[in-house]
Amino acid sequence: MKSSTRLTKAWYGVLVILMALGGWAIIERIRGGLAVTNLTSTTPWGAWVAFYIFFVGLSAGSFLLSTMIFVFKMEQYEKIGRDALLVAILSMVLAMCFILIDLGRMERFWHALRYWNFTSILAWEVRFYVVYIGLLMAELYFSMRQDLIRAAKGSGWQAALARFLTFGSTDLTAASKQRDHRLLKILGSIGIPVAIFGVHGGTGTLFAVAKARPFWNSGLFPVIFVVSALVSGTALLLAIYVIRSKVMGREVDKEMVKSLAGLLTLFLFIDLGLEFYEFFVGAYGLQYTELATIETIFRGPFSWSFWWVQLFLGVVVPLFIFFHPRLKESVNAITLAAILVVIGILGVRFNIVVPALIVPVLPGLPWGYYYPTLVEWLSSLGIVAFGLFLYTVAIKALPIDTVEELREGK
Amino acid sequence: MSSDKKWAMVIDLQKCIGCDTCTVACKAENRTPPGISYNVVIEEEKGIFPNVTKIHIPRPCMQCDRPACVQVCPVKATYKMENGIVAIDYDRCIGCRYCIVSCPYGARSFDFGEDYSREMIGYNEVQAPEYGIDRGKREKGKSPIGNVRKCMFCYHRLQRGEEPACVEVCLGDARYFGDLNDPESVVSKLAASPRAFVLQEEMGTKPRVIYLK
Ligand code: SF4
Ligand code: SF4
Numbered sequence: 097m098k099s100s101t102r103l104t105k106a107w108y109g110v111l112v113i114l115m116a117l118g119g120w121a122i123i124e125r126i127r128g129g130l131a132v133t134n135l136t137s138t139t140p141w142g143a144w145v146a147f148y149i150f151f152v153g154l155s156a157g158s159f160l161l162s163t164m165i166f167v168f169k170m171e172q173y174e175k176i177g178r179d180a181l182l183v184a185i186l187s188m189v190l191a192m193c194f195i196l197i198d199l200g201r202m203e204r205f206w207h208a209l210r211y212w213n214f215t216s217i218l219a220w221e222v223r224f225y226v227v228y229i230g231l232l233m234a235e236l237y238f239s240m241r242q243d244l245i246r247a248a249k250g251s252g253w254q255a256a257l258a259r260f261l262t263f264g265s266t267d268l269t270a271a272s273k274q275r276d277h278r279l280l281k282i283l284g285s286i287g288i289p290v291a292i293f294g295v296h297g298g299t300g301t302l303f304a305v306a307k308a309r310p311f312w313n314s315g316l317f318p319v320i321f322v323v324s325a326l327v328s329g330t331a332l333l334l335a336i337y338v339i340r341s342k343v344m345g346r347e348v349d350k351e352m353v354k355s356l357a358g359l360l361t362l363f364l365f366i367d368l369g370l371e372f373y374e375f376f377v378g379a380y381g382l383q384y385t386e387l388a389t390i391e392t393i394f395r396g397p398f399s400w401s402f403w404w405v406q407l408f409l410g411v412v413v414p415l416f417i418f419f420h421p422r423l424k425e426s427v428n429a430i431t432l433a434a435i436l437v438v439i440g441i442l443g444v445r446f447n448i449v450v451p452a453l454i455v456p457v458l459p460g461l462p463w464g465y466y467y468p469t470l471v472e473w474l475s476s477l478g479i480v481a482f483g484l485f486l487y488t489v490a491i492k493a494l495p496i497d498t499v500e501e502l503r504e505g506k
Numbered sequence: 507m508s509s510d511k512k513w514a515m516v517i518d519l520q521k522c523i524g525c526d527t528c529t530v531a532c533k534a535e536n537r538t539p540p541g542i543s544y545n546v547v548i549e550e551e552k553g554i555f556p557n558v559t560k561i562h563i564p565r566p567c568m569q570c571d572r573p574a575c576v577q578v579c580p581v582k583a584t585y586k587m588e589n590g591i592v593a594i595d596y597d598r599c600i601g602c603r604y605c606i607v608s609c610p611y612g613a614r615s616f617d618f619g620e621d622y623s624r625e626m627i628g629y630n631e632v633q634a635p636e637y638g639i640d641r642g643k644r645e646k647g648k649s650p651i652g653n654v655r656k657c658m659f660c661y662h663r664l665q666r667g668e669e670p671a672c673v674e675v676c677l678g679d680a681r682y683f684g685d686l687n688d689p690e691s692v693v694s695k696l697a698a699s700p701r702a703f704v705l706q707e708e709m710g711t712k713p714r715v716i717y718l719k
Binding site: 128129130131135136137138140141198199200201204205207208210211212213215216217218219222302305306307308309453456457458459460461 | 541542546548549550563565574577578579580581582583598599600601602603604606607608609610611612614615616617618619620646647649651652653654705706709710
């Protein structure tokens with residue numbers, strides 16, 4: 097007990113420090129405008145946009161995993177169902193924070209909803225995000241409702257919150273439970289196309305339609321976005337599940353972890369295959385800008401992020417672990433692999449955004465160069481810490497774990 | 507200004523001597539801050555040694571008839587005017603820079619808020635009356651800082667009946683400016699010449715800046 101409170105304190109301590117650093121960076125950002133970044137007119141998007149698509153991807157991936165439970169009844173994953181929804185919501189919150197601080201005129205963010213250019217993918221995305229976040233919150237709510245009613249009977253602030261959230265309902269009958277399940281299925285079913293085509297496929301489309309950037313401008317791009325979302329979402333949930341179980345001293349469901357690892361392996365392979373086609377077909381066209389972009393990815397100043405982060409850490413090591421006869425039996429090794437996959441996908445996001453904006457659109461125009469500044473790094477760290485903070489508070493305040501499981505544990 | 511005019515520019519690459527006077531005149535006219543040039547002159551080497559030539563391609567905004575930038579702007583801050591010019595509404599633009607990323611000509615720049623106040627006394631005291639709007643002093647947190655900017659064929663000069671600054675100063679007399687709706691105008695005639703071409707035609711943007719080979 098004692099060591100666990102110490103752990104909690106240390107955890108909050110670290111988060112508070114990171115959030116403070118991030119807060120300083122964001123104040124710098126607000127005061128100095130985008131001049132505090134290393135962005136230029138040649139490379140106008142950088143770390144914040146990469147983080148934004150990274151978190152939109154995590155959200156879509158986690159959500160799609162949750163639909164396997166709530167829509168397709170793959171009950172073997174039930175233990176991570178609500179976690180998946182919570183992670184999906186918080187990832188969206190972070191994605192919106194990132195895109196907000198990236199706007200040249202932050203105070204006009206509401207223009208994005210007030211004015212609507214029908215031909216702009218970005219305008220559609222903003223609206224999809226809003227609908228999607230609403231859907232996710234409704235789904236999380238109905239997945240917890242029964243347990244909220246149970247929790248409302250207790251005492252303490254959690255119970256008070258639960259009482260507030262249930263609006264005084266005490267209906268625990270089978271009929272009400274069934275109604276909640278039906279609602280979940282409906283919401284999840286609406287959510288699937290919204291997440292695939294609207295939210296993440298759409299975010300990929302945002303890039304894919306930019307004909308000025310041949311490297312993005314392919315029909316496969318949105319598909320790769322969705323698949324890599326599944327990769328990162330599955331990996332993150334796996335890691336979160338194991339870490340949380342360990343911290344709370346609960347037993348880890350090894351079978352589920354292994355099954356998730358199998359799913360992750362499948363997604364990784366599909367993702368790799370699609371990436372291969374993307375590069376191959378792109379390069380085959382011998383188009384100048386496309387070739388120059390691929391060369392920048394392979395041999396540019398930050399090619400290490402492609403070879404080492406995206407491929408070696410993000411794909412080779414995890415696959416080695418998943419196929420190694422001994423390592424694939426170890427929960428710790430699998431968790432490590434999952435964390436590496438998440439980091440690898442972050443590399444993927446950077447390598448999507450930056451290299452295509454390094455190569456000039458017309459031969460003879462200046463080449464770009466971009467590496468995030470301290471302010472960009474710290475603000476990003478701060479926002480991520482803020483997300484972890486919200487997550488920690490949320491799992492304290494809400495019945496994210498199914499009640500049966502809580503009874504089993506401890 | 508009657509809106510039956512459709513402005514266009516023709517640039518004769520044989521007459522361009524690559525002196526960059528247009529770039530300088532544009533900076534002076536529009537008082538663009540460091541890092542922003544609405545017009546640049548791209549220098550390109552053509553051919554294989556020993557048969558090489560250098561060509562210079564002045565590049566303003568093409569005022570495309572199918573502008574990629576207008577297509578992507580989420581808030582319609584950038585839009586096509588009746589007279590063919592693609593404009594930016596500085597008071598609506600949220601600074602997302604999607605338009606910069608989408609322009610196939612690299613014609614757009616982001617205003618990071620830098621200035622020449624150290625090099626030039628009073629730089630911040632006045633701004634160019636872009637789009638015919640007097641915005642007063644250049645101040646932190648005030649548009650167009652935080653917005654995207656680009657060439658608009660010196661719209662404020664057109665409103666006064668003048669040509670764009672780059673056209674007026676061109677040493678080689680390489681730039682022609684006029685109304686493409688009028689079949690008798692010089693630009694209409696030159697645009698019909700077999701020497702005429704546009705940059706990145708395959709992009710389907712239909713530029714209103716036409717080059718002569
Ligand atoms: S050149 Fe670029 S900025 Fe100018 S109208 Fe065409 S797409 Fe828009
Ligand atoms: S930066 Fe401004 S003009 Fe460009 S797309 Fe965004 S809102 Fe539109």
